[in-house]
Amino acid sequence: MQPSPLPPLPAEQVPGLQHLRVGEIVVTAVSDGFLNGSNAVLQNIAPEEIDRLLTESFRPTPRRTSVNTFLIRSGGRAALIDTGCGGSMQASAGKMLGNLAAANVAPEMIDTVLLTHLHPDHSNALADASGQAIFANATVGLHAAELAYWEDEAAASRAGASGQGVPYFAAARAQLAPYRDRLALFADGAEIFPGVTAVHLPGHTPGHCGYMIASGEDSLLIWGDIVHVPEVQVPRPEVTMQFDVDPAQAAETRRRTFDRVATDRQRILGMHLHFPGCAHLARTGEGYRLVPEARDLAF
Incomplete structure (x- = not known):
């Protein structure tokens, strides 16, 4: 029997x-896909x-x-943490909406977007x-x-020196514009979705959370x-990015x-850890090693 x-042959990856x-x-x-970029944006390293x-x-x-985003389903509600690149960056990114659809979640089902x-x-x-x-x-x-x-005109005028550039400010304001009447501002430690608490981690930007x-x-x-480049910044946490608003604070954070x-053996997810971005951080002598979490089919 033949x-x-x-x-x-498959033409694309599974969602x-x-x-x-x-x-x-x-x-x-x-997943929102990935971005290819120059090594020149990494600082404090040869x-x-x-x-x-x-x-x-x-x-x-x-x-x-x-580039990773994360869907949170809790208490019968759905939140999305970050939205990814949209269609304005590289062809290898902007995949979030398609992957969200593959999870049978439409944008109108999301009641909270956390950035x-x-x-x-x-x-x-x-x-x-x-x-x-x-x-x-x-x-x-x-x-x-x-x-x-991002609303500070003085910060926008200084943006060229940080590597972010004035277009970053224009893009941020344009993206927020249709949500101006439904912004929810919070502080460190606030529970802003069932089971989800904000942790202020400043330096990369002033309100990075x-x-x-x-x-x-x-x-x-x-x-x-x-971290943006785990292979570099995990063993070398002093390495900063051209996009850090306050590089010294970013390194300290x-x-x-x-x-x-x-110390806490805390499970982590990262926006720029390799997909799906779930890992632990282990001490190795005076440094650290990233340990990706094994896939568990019984979630």
């Missing part, structure tokens, strides 16, 4: 989704050292950065090309200091942009966060 003919359980809360990693660290980790150089910060790879799918809100029924939550920064998700005895920290999650 085997049945094989189907055509970029991974489900995680935190007590009674389900967290779904939703270019040859970047190449060495990436090559030893079997990663491309120049760098490739994963780690307002850089374009985190917020450029709030509005469509015509300036209309993509998440028609959602409140947008962000730290009060984040909104204040992570989110602690807790249910029962279980918890998970979404740490935002604590990274060290403090590393110490906390390693």
Whole structure:
């Protein structure tokens, strides 16, 4: 008996989704794809050292950065943490909406969008090309200091020196525009969705935030942009990014966060950890090692 003919070779990957359980809360990693970028944006490190660290980790150089978003389903409600790049950056990114649809979640089902910060790879799918809100029924939550920064004309005029540039400010304001009457500003420690608490992690931007998700005895920290290039910044936490508003504070926040999650054995999710972005951080002598979480089919 001859085997049945094989189907055509696949032309694309399966949807970029991974489900995680935190007590009674389900967290779904939703891939937005990835961005290719220059190593020159990494600071406080020699270019040859970047190449060495990436090559030893079997990663491309120049760098490739994963972009992740996270769907939170808790108490019969749905929140999205970050929206990814939208259609305005690279063809390899902007995949969040398609992957969200593969999870059978339409944008109108999202009642809350929580932003780690307002850089374009985190917020450029709030509005469509015509300036209309993509998440028609959602409140947008962000730290009060984040909104204040992107509305500050003096900060915009200084932006060229930080590597963010005036277009970053224009994009942030345009993306928020259709949500101006439904912004929810919060402070550190506020519970802003069932089981989700804001964790202020300043430096990358003034209002950069992570989110602690807790249910029962279980918890998970979404740490935002604590690292952008894990193969470099985990072993070398002093390495900063050209996009950091306050590089010294960003490095200090990274060290403090590393110490906390390693000490507490805290499970983490990162916007720029390789998809699905779930890991632990282990101490190795005087440094750290990122340990990706094994996939669990029984979530």
